[in-house]
Amino acid sequence: MASVAAKVMSTVSAPYGVLVTAAELAEKIADIKSAESCDCSVFAFLSEVSPKLQHSFIDEMNVSKDAVTAVARKFSDLAGYKLPLAI
Template sequence: MASVAAKVMSTVSAPYGVQVTATQLAEKIADSKSVDAFDCSVFAFLSEVSPKLQQSFIDEMGVSKDAVIVVAKKFSELAGYKLPLAI
């Protein structure tokens, strides 16, 4: 696993005890169904991972940034505050 993914996964997995792979997380952060499921790993990615590391992970994993922005906006609405990728 690349160092970017390892850093992201330690931030996302450790606090919540969520067992998700980097590939699974990459899929989830671009899937609006994650919002409907209140996926804590996705919310942790969007709220606890630094914006620079978020972008590096998105690039490294080949995720559509536009799709992640849609998910971030929806989670931002639920959370009641602006998340970095909810631009």
């Protein structure tokens, strides 16, 4: 696992005991259904991982930035505050 993915996964997985791989997280952060189901691993990624590391992970995992932005906007609406990727 690459350094960026390892850092992201330790932030997302450890506190919540979520068993998700980097590839699974990459899919989830680009899937609007993650916001609709309030997926805690996606919310942790969007709210607890630094914006710089978020962008690095998105690039490393070849995730659609537009899709992640849509998910972040939905989570921002649900949370009641702006998340860094909800631009």
